[in-house]
Amino acid sequence: MEIAKEAVAGGADWIEIGTPLIKSEGMNAIRTMRKAFPDRTILADMKTVDTGAMEVEMAAKAGADVAIVLGSADDSTILDALRSAHKYGVRLMADLISAPDPVKRAVELEALGVDYINVHVGIDQQMIGKDPVSILMEISEKVGVQLAVAGGLDSESAAQAVRAGARIVIVGGNITRSDNVTEAAKKIRKSVDSPESVDIRGRGTVDQEIREIFKEVSTSNISDAMHRKGAMKGIHPLVRGKMVGPAVTVQCFPGDWAKTVEAIDLAKPGDVIVIYNESKDIACWGGLATLSSLNKGIAGVVIEGAVRDIDEVENLGLPIYTSNTVPNAGDPKGFGEINAEITCGSQAVKPGDYIIGDESGVVVVPKERAYELARRAKEVNKEEKRLFDEIRRGGTLSEILKLKKWEKI
Numbered sequence: 494m495e496i497a498k499e500a501v502a503g504g505a506d507w508i509e510i511g512t513p514l515i516k517s518e519g520m521n522a523i524r525t526m527r528k529a530f531p532d533r534t535i536l537a538d539m540k541t542v543d544t545g546a547m548e549v550e551m552a553a554k555a556g557a558d559v560a561i562v563l564g565s566a567d568d569s570t571i572l573d574a575l576r577s578a579h580k581y582g583v584r585l586m587a588d589l590i591s592a593p594d595p596v597k598r599a600v601e602l603e604a605l606g607v608d609y610i611n612v613h614v615g616i617d618q619q620m621i622g623k624d625p626v627s628i629l630m631e632i633s634e635k636v637g638v639q640l641a642v643a644g645g646l647d648s649e650s651a652a653q654a655v656r657a658g659a660r661i662v663i664v665g666g667n668i669t670r671s672d673n674v675t676e677a678a679k680k681i682r683k684s685v686d687s688p689e690s691v692d693i694r695g696r697g698t699v700d701q702e703i704r705e706i707f708k709e710v711s712t713s714n715i716s717d718a719m720h721r722k723g724a725m726k727g728i729h730p731l732v733r734g735k736m737v738g739p740a741v742t743v744q745c746f747p748g749d750w751a752k753t754v755e756a757i758d759l760a761k762p763g764d765v766i767v768i769y770n771e772s773k774d775i776a777c778w779g780g781l782a783t784l785s786s787l788n789k790g791i792a793g794v795v796i797e798g799a800v801r802d803i804d805e806v807e808n809l810g811l812p813i814y815t816s817n818t819v820p821n822a823g824d825p826k827g828f829g830e831i832n833a834e835i836t837c838g839s840q841a842v843k844p845g846d847y848i849i850g851d852e853s854g855v856v857v858v859p860k861e862r863a864y865e866l867a868r869r870a871k872e873v874n875k876e877e878k879r880l881f882d883e884i885r886r887g888g889t890l891s892e893i894l895k896l897k898k899w900e901k902i
């Protein structure tokens with residue numbers, strides 16, 4: 494309710510009751526919003542896939558102005574939902590989320606007579622890099638029905654969507670998870686009203702985007718996004734500093750520091766060297782290796798094993814995370830492997846996996862899911878910012894999360 498009030502203050506015309514809220518609170522979510530916002534259009538995201546008439550009737554009777562049916566539902570469901578919408582005086586929006594051929598389906602849905610078509614890329618799909626604007630561009634050339642758009646929109650993509658023909662811009666997380674909802678809504682409103690004045694920045698490479706996001710979020714956010722996996726055990730910050738980069742892995746043996754130092758020459762600027770050395774009592778890393786790493790632009794080092802020359806490495810400032818410190822080192826004997834799959838801090842690490850370190854410790858993100866997990870960590874981060882804001886206003890965490898209600902029974 495509070496978020497809705499603040500979004501309306503920022504210029505939102507419609508209020509969408511999202512599917513998760515409907516699943517949590519049922520039609521009462523619609524009733525409550527209707528009562529609180531008599532002059533706003535209430536959109537019920539029912540995502541109806543069957544019994545179209547019954548679900549539209551439920552939403553209409555609870556006070557919705559527009560009900561959403563899945564575009565991929567059978568034509569019989571869409572048609573009966575439409576009959577019900579006409580009977581109860583509400584409008585029907587068909588949502589193209591997960592439609593196998595959204596352009597073809599949009600043409601069919603228009604012919605069936607829906608009031609709006611929503612070009613929608615779902616939250617999980619956004620996490621793997623899909624966006625709705627390119628599909629919208631194609632669809633707006635083929636249909637005349639009013640188009641809505643949804644799926645991770647921010648002020649830039651909202652402007653692009655309006656330029657591409659969207660008449661209704663549905664924004665979720667970038668308003669509801671903002672720490673200043675009214676300002677976030679105002680920014681979107683401005684882009685929607687004057688889309689031509691918005692500068693559209695090009696996206697960088699996927700690797701740049703991943704690094705940028707991992708620099709912004711914390712290892713705790715990442716671990717949450719990984720459903721509590723990924724955290725190294727027994728590895729702590731020695732020289733503090735945020736560290737992000739793909740792994741160069743080193744397997745070496747007690748009393749032998751040859752491979753750890755050779756790895757510095759193989760690593761590229763921005764890489765993180767991740768070392769497993771069985772011995773916690775003989776150092777495989779020290780001041781000279783640290784200075785060499787700085788010369789090569791390496792982002793940081795993780796060592797399950799021991800580091801020495803602590804005064805020097807602290808002064809040099811390269812982020813180092815380790816399990817132990819000792820004064821003694823071994824010799825360069827040359828056993829071990831560089832860029833083989835290793836285990837470090839009880840986590841499997843492959844060359845190229847993303848390694849992120851901060852004050853809380855180190856997490857390993859498998860390279861094949863790096864983009865998705867970066868995006869999911871960003872969502873966790875947004876959610877936490879929102880919770881911080883709510884706690885600052887005077888609530889407690891358990892009150893805000895309704896912890897008791899959601900405990901497992």
Ligand SMILES: O=C([C@H](O)CO)[C@H](O)[C@H](O)COP(=O)(O)O
Nearest residue numbers: 511512643644645646664665666
């Ligand atoms: O419909 C939505 C989603 O499927 C969950 O119900 C969202 O409301 C819609 O995607 C807009 O939210 P964002 O993608 O966070 O902008």
